[in-house]
Structures are given as structure tokens and as C-alpha cells.
Amino acid sequence: xxxxxxxxxxxxxxxxxxxxxxxxxxxxxxxxxxxxxxxxxxxxxxxxxxxxxxxxxxxxxxxxxxxxxxxxxxxxxxxxxxxxxxxxxxxxxxxxxxxxxxxxxxxxxxxxxxxxxxxxxxxxxxxxxxxxxxxxxxxxxxxxxxxxxxxxxxxxxxxxxxxxxxxxxxxxxxxxxxxxxxxxxxxxxxxxxxxxxxxxxxxxxxxxxxxxxxxxxxxxxxxxxxxxxxxxxxxxxxxxxxxxxxxxxxxxxxxxxxxxxxxxxxxxxxxxxxxxxxxxxxxxxxxxxxxxxxxxxxxxxxxxxxxxxxxxxxxxxxxxxxxxxxxxxxxxxxxxxxxxxxxxxxxxxxxxxxxxxxxxxxxxxxxxxxxxxxxxxxxx
Amino acid sequence: xxxxxxxxxxxxxxxxxxxxxxxxxxxxxxxxxxxxxxxxxxxxxxxxxxxxxxxxxxxxxxxxxxxxxxxxxxxxxxxxxxxxxxxxxxxxxxxxxxxxxxxxxxxxxxxxxxxxxxxxxxxxxxxxxxxxxxxxxxxxxxxxxxxxxxxxxxxxxxxxxxxxxxxxxxxxxxxxxxxxxxxxxxxxxxxxxxxxxxxxxxxxxxxxxxxxxxxxxxxxxxxxxxxxxxxxxxxxxxxxxxxxxxxxxxxxxxxxxxxxxxxxxxxxxxxxxxxxxxxxxxxxxxxxxxxxxxxxxxxxxxxxxxxxxxxxxxxxxxxxxxxxxxxxxxxxxxx
Numbered sequence: 001x002x003x004x005x006x007x008x009x010x011x012x013x014x015x016x017x018x019x020x021x022x023x024x025x026x027x028x029x030x031x032x033x034x035x036x037x038x039x040x041x042x043x044x045x046x047x048x049x050x051x052x053x054x055x056x057x058x059x060x061x062x063x064x065x066x067x068x069x070x071x072x073x074x075x076x077x078x079x080x081x082x083x084x085x086x087x088x089x090x091x092x093x094x095x096x097x098x099x100x101x102x103x104x105x106x107x108x109x110x111x112x113x114x115x116x117x118x119x120x121x122x123x124x125x126x127x128x129x130x131x132x133x134x135x136x137x138x139x140x141x142x143x144x145x146x147x148x149x150x151x152x153x154x155x156x157x158x159x160x161x162x163x164x165x166x167x168x169x170x171x172x173x174x175x176x177x178x179x180x181x182x183x184x185x186x187x188x189x190x191x192x193x194x195x196x197x198x199x200x201x202x203x204x205x206x207x208x209x210x211x212x213x214x215x216x217x218x219x220x221x222x223x224x225x226x227x228x229x230x231x232x233x234x235x236x237x238x239x240x241x242x243x244x245x246x247x248x249x250x251x252x253x254x255x256x257x258x259x260x261x262x263x264x265x266x267x268x269x270x271x272x273x274x275x276x277x278x279x280x281x282x283x284x285x286x287x288x289x290x291x292x293x294x295x296x297x298x299x300x301x302x303x304x305x306x307x308x309x310x311x312x313x314x315x316x317x318x319x320x321x322x323x324x325x326x327x328x329x330x331x332x333x334x335x336x337x338x339x340x341x342x343x344x345x346x347x348x349x350x351x352x353x354x355x356x357x358x359x360x361x362x363x364x365x366x367x368x369x370x371x372x373x374x375x376x377x378x379x380x
Numbered sequence: 381x382x383x384x385x386x387x388x389x390x391x392x393x394x395x396x397x398x399x400x401x402x403x404x405x406x407x408x409x410x411x412x413x414x415x416x417x418x419x420x421x422x423x424x425x426x427x428x429x430x431x432x433x434x435x436x437x438x439x440x441x442x443x444x445x446x447x448x449x450x451x452x453x454x455x456x457x458x459x460x461x462x463x464x465x466x467x468x469x470x471x472x473x474x475x476x477x478x479x480x481x482x483x484x485x486x487x488x489x490x491x492x493x494x495x496x497x498x499x500x501x502x503x504x505x506x507x508x509x510x511x512x513x514x515x516x517x518x519x520x521x522x523x524x525x526x527x528x529x530x531x532x533x534x535x536x537x538x539x540x541x542x543x544x545x546x547x548x549x550x551x552x553x554x555x556x557x558x559x560x561x562x563x564x565x566x567x568x569x570x571x572x573x574x575x576x577x578x579x580x581x582x583x584x585x586x587x588x589x590x591x592x593x594x595x596x597x598x599x600x601x602x603x604x605x606x607x608x609x610x611x612x613x614x615x616x617x618x619x620x621x622x623x624x625x626x627x628x629x630x631x632x633x634x635x636x637x638x639x640x641x642x643x644x645x646x647x648x649x650x651x652x653x654x655x656x657x658x659x660x661x662x663x664x665x666x667x668x669x670x671x672x673x674x675x676x677x678x679x680x681x682x683x684x685x686x687x688x689x690x691x692x693x694x695x696x697x698x699x700x701x702x703x704x705x706x707x708x709x710x711x712x713x714x715x
Contacts, residue, residue, distance in 0.1 A: 328407035
């Protein structure tokens, strides 16, 4: 290879994961060392852990628009989504979701006589189709607020209205794993009965998440054991992780508006820079309909699998569609659902930024990405 | 890197020679499999070796290309009574076309694989030659590589025996040092077998079995699964040991069974030739299966093989590869 590796990567994959915020890490440390007691225990050392979890529960409830007793701590987004769908559907329920959901929702839904809602070419839910899928057999309807690949923002209101009219018994769940960074979550999820988030998408570590569940929802636990989390999720609490998600959520809440403004500007600079430097490249979702820090492009005459290798060689970390068990990229089910031609969809690129993103990274990316695209196109 | 020992040693040797090496594993088949190039555990092995060697490692998904160029044609070939060789089509379309093209686009100077074959500089340019280990030689499944292809390729383990490869792996502590060799078609599992695989993808038809004079001998369930030279599965009871399928006609739903003598043929008619240099006419050695021995023959001016001594018929669809000494001078497909 003729390209040199650079030392400090340009990280444009925040939708995949973010680093732990320093202040979050500081808050966690005592719960690995000093306050290591099992929070379910009865002695003083157990109680100090328990108090930290209770604090985090209050913070999470307040910032997510739920009561503290409506917060269930989990191991992350996938567990929260699975608990929501399996926990409500039981053995006979029917689950409904859009074709563009994350696999952590899509696969559980498919295991409950799943009915999949069609979307249009820019990821809007086909409400007429949804209407035909809702009936008295539906137990859970799950619709994500911000799509993890495309960044498309979905308004839950019309979906909740249809649910009220055609399947009032159905529980409305939303996967807010991406949305947490980009929307006023209390407002956006006001109609949801359940909501999933994952810590590592906003400065907490991997391995902790929340499923917020309104009191009226009957949720069957999927992990049985010591009865933690009010019998909804057994397993010894991940105290440090739970502390972390509370602190990270506070930081997020404090800085959300200014960060959305800052990162929105950077994303648009990235988008316009790439557009002016490259032909045959388009955004899958119009700017007004997508999250501020998530940009999905389709670049013609490019295989994103090759582009990602070249970008990495030039110090840019990005992604495309989801990976399969082997680590290979699968063709994007999101773009397929949006009706995109497979060859075109194979040239998709997801650039996502977050709290750790600095301006110079965007400047460099605008130079590097078109150069890599040109190299791949020129050699074909 | 398949996860096996040959590609692991290849990567190690290329790195030791001072190259900037990137490991690539191909994800080809999404269905069930025993072992081969792309099961999750094989990818794990490849990744662990890459980590051990401290080289970058990527998994490229060529699943759609594999379906289109290898699995689809494999099924289609059986439907018309041919005996395809999927490993050759994978080499032709995936490893030495799609992958090499991508490597070139990414700016790599060469692609090294763990194949047991050699690349030799001759006065007429680069030529493919048999690997040093006769028992492991894979030049047969690489016959489609031209001098221009070879200029971008390296087969370092082709210069050594399999035992030497394993010793090198073991010496370096590579985790795949003792991993068994992969065998058979990677997308067909031992438990399911070829019949089940094809029956899921193809309408199979019963056929009459007749002798060389046309006398009725019985019937079989799936004419598409019969290959010329096959003995078992012809439902012939006591005579099975000495009776072979000598002719298969899928369209007429008929298999002709005969003796070993009926199976003999003086020549092999060929199509789709690939030549290392100019089309060759004259004496050569010919190999007709991946692990079969070569036999002396004459390449005629119309591009067919005439055996020095009559040999068993070659099933249509099989690759036929021509050698002068150790050098591959061309190959073609039996018709």
C-alpha cells in the first residue's frame, strides 16, 4: 500500500459507539473499588451500592419522562428491545414493527408472528399499511425514533393514534438508542409505553442500558433469578455501569441543545463539503428529516466494503450497514426496505458524529473521503 | 485467509519478507457448512492469526457473487446433466477476479494465497506450475490463471510440502498449525449431502436405467445426481460392483449402464479453453480431477485430448488441465 497510516484516527462512527466521558469514568471508579458491595445485600456496603443505583434510577426516570419505578436497568439496547418485545408478547401475541428497525427489534418481532410495516423511499412509515396490520391480536408495536443507519426521524404521534384506534390493547415501544442524542426525548417519546436506550451511544460504557416501562404495562421477565429490578430483570446489578448511564444522561441533557447545534453545523459542513468534492453521491434522507449528527450517503460506482478499508488506511473510521456474525457486512436491510437498488445500496456510507467529535476531523474527512472515492473509481 | 494453516503461514511469510500485509477472509456462503472458507469459527481462526501476526484483517462479503457465479451455476449444471467443479468457478470469479480487482483498486501490489502451486518465470513469461508437495498440488484448480493474473499473485507455500508448512506454523505458534485440511465442496454439509442440497434447489427426475444395448435394467430416483463413471446408486442389485454409468441423458431421463470397458474412451472433447500462452498442439500430460494422477495424451489441432491409452470417460462439465512437465499450459471443460 502506498498510503501511510496516521496516528490519531478521525472517528466518524459515533452511532456505533462513543468513548466514555471522563467525568463518567470518574463517577464509575469508586463502584469498582470502594463501593463494590452487592446492591441486593443487607449490610452497609451493599446499601452504598444500592443508593447509587437508586440515584441513577431517579435521574434516568426524570430525564426520560418516566417514574423511577418505571426504569429497568439492562445490559444494553439489544436486551432492552428483546425484553420489551418478548416480555409483552408472551407466547401468543403478535408483534408489529417497520421493516427498517434495528435487528434487535426486527428479529424478536419476527419471532412473534411478526408483521412488518412498509416504508417509502425516504424511510417514512406507510401509515395506510400500518392500519391494515393493526387488530385485536397485536400485543406490541415497536417503532424506533431515529434510524441507526439512515438517521431518519420518525414522529410517533400518528403511529400512536392509529394504535389507539385499531389496536388499543397494543403496547407501543420505541427504540430510542440513537434518538437519545438528537431529540428532546421526553417530548418525542411521550406516546410510547416503553423506551430503550443504550449507555455507550452517549458517553457511558458498553454493557448498560435502560428499558423504561410505564406502570400499566404487564411485562414478563426474560431473565429469572434473584428478582432484581422489581422482578422484571434478574441478575446482579452492574453498579458502575448504572451510575455511568445516570451521569452520562445528565451530561447529555445539559449539553443536548448546544451539542445538537454544534454537531448539526459540522454534519452539514461535512455533507456540503463532500457534495461539492464528489459527483454521484446523494443523501438517503433529506436534512430536515434526519438526526443532526447522522449522515448516510450513497456513493455511486463504489463498494462501501472497499471504501471503508481505504478510509481506514487514511485514518478515517466509518461504517456502512450492519455486520453479520463473521464480521462481514451484510447488504443493508434498511436501504432494501426503502426500495433502493442493491448495487446502489452496496455503496452506502454512514458518517456519524457525537460529543467527542472535533472540527478538524470534519475538515480532514472532507479532504480524505473524496480522494479515496476517486482512487476506487479511477482504478475500476 | 481461510482460517487454515496454509493461508496463516502465507500471511506470516509475507510479513517476514517485509511486506505491508493486510489479511482478508471471504464470506461466501450464508448457509450451513461443515468447514471451509467462511464459517464463523473459521473467520475467528483467521482473525486470531491476523492478531497474532499484528496485521489488519477484514472480512469481505462476496455472498451475492458466490451465489451468482458458483452456487447458481453448480445447480444449473446438474439440471442439464453436467458435473461442475465449484472450486474452480470460485477461483475464476471470486478469489482471482473480484478479490484481486478490489485489492488492485485499494492500491495493493499483490495478493498472496495459501494455494499449493508455484509461479515460475520462464522465457515466455510467468507460468503456473505444480506445487512442490505432489499430494497437495492445487495447480489443477488454478489453471485459469494467465500470465497477467500471475503477475499480481504470490503462492509462497507452493514452494514447500504440507509438513513443512505445518512445521513453520508450529514453530511460529500459529493456532491453526494442526487444523485439519478442508475438503469437499464448502457449501455442502456432510450430514445433508449433495443430493439433499440439490433436491432443495432443483426438480429431480426419475430415469430409466438401460444397458448398452438398450435393455431395461430398472430405474433411479434422480437422473440429475448421476455422474459418468459412477457405480453406486444405480439400483442394479447384484451387478452393481461391475457396472458403471457410462452415459447420462437428463433430457431423455435415461442412464446407460455398462462395464468398465464400455466406459473407456480414446479422447475427450473440450470447450472454453484457457491457454497459458499460444494454443498448444502435441504431446502433453492431462489431469482430469483435483486429486487425480496425470496421464499422457496428445492435444489435437481442434483443441481436444486424445489419450495415449484409452481411459475412463470424463464427465461433461469437468475441468481438464494440460501440463508440460510441471507447467500448466492450459485447460478446458469437458463437453
